[in-house]
Amino acid sequence: MPDIPTTMKASILVSKHVLPYQCISGPRDGGRYDLSDACPECGTGAQRLDPLRFPISMLRDRVSYTLTNEVVIPPRLVAPIRSVAPRCLRVICDKAGKVSSYFELVPEVTLIPWSANTTGWCTSKLEPSCPKCGRDGYFNVPKQDLRIVYDSEVAPFSVGATYERFGKSRLRNDFRESHFAVSQILVAGAVEKILSGEKGISFIPVNFVVNESTEPIS
Numbered sequence: 001m002p003d004i005p006t007t008m009k010a011s012i013l014v015s016k017h018v019l020p021y022q023c024i025s026g027p028r029d030g031g032r033y034d035l036s037d038a039c040p041e042c043g044t045g046a047q048r049l050d051p052l053r054f055p056i057s058m059l060r061d062r063v064s065y066t067l068t069n070e071v072v073i074p075p076r077l078v079a080p081i082r083s084v085a086p087r088c089l090r091v092i093c094d095k096a097g098k099v100s101s102y103f104e105l106v107p108e109v110t111l112i113p114w115s116a117n118t119t120g121w122c123t124s125k126l127e128p129s130c131p132k133c134g135r136d137g138y139f140n141v142p143k144q145d146l147r148i149v150y151d152s153e154v155a156p157f158s159v160g161a162t163y164e165r166f167g168k169s170r171l172r173n174d175f176r177e178s179h180f181a182v183s184q185i186l187v188a189g190a191v192e193k194i195l196s197g198e199k200g201i202s203f204i205p206v207n208f209v210v211n212e213s214t215e216p217i218s
């Protein structure tokens with residue numbers, strides 16, 4: 001029996017605007033992290049609790065990614081996004097911890113592991129996935145779009161994070177030396193619609209399918 005699409009629609013958010021390395025925030029800046037769902041071996045799954053911190057003067061009036069895959073939302077878009085996804089915004093601070101008018105687009109859900117039919121990713125012999133969780137160590141294939149497939153229903157969301165993490169995690173005794181692999185950011189519904197009007201933004205559709213053969217035959 002053929003696969004049929006479900007009602008859920010979402011896309012990978014892609015921006016051609018990538019912020020310079022000065023705009024990286026991480027364990028090194030002293031921000032707190034929740035490790036309760038993280039791998040005890042590599043730290044993959046650690047959730048940042050504090051706002052990102054970086055030089056606000058480097059931000060522009062556009063939707064940008066940091067080099068660690070955080071989405072920066074300019075002040076102009078904060079109210080529209082807040083009106084449809086209030087849980088998906090977190091303020092960004094300057095290096096001194098002072099609140100700015102820029103916000104981070106924060107996933108409200110981590111998705112289920114993707115289907116084996118997902119393409120456009122690879123692993124690396126040089127930087128293999130963590131042997132305990134197998135959740136980091138994903139990499140993009142050059143010049144090839146990541147085509148994500150989920151083979152079961154998911155609850156509707158506005159901003160989601162892939163279970164799979166790109167790059168290599170390391171959890172160090174000196175926590176500030178730790179580094180965590182990053183999710184792909186998925187957007188859906190009204191948030192996707194708001195961002196679709198932005199320059200430099202594109203979307204790669206995610207495919208949600210349920211196999212009809214698993215449905216009861218009537």
Ligand SMILES: [Zn+2]
Pocket residue numbers: 039040041042043044130131132133134135
């Ligand atoms: Zn691990």
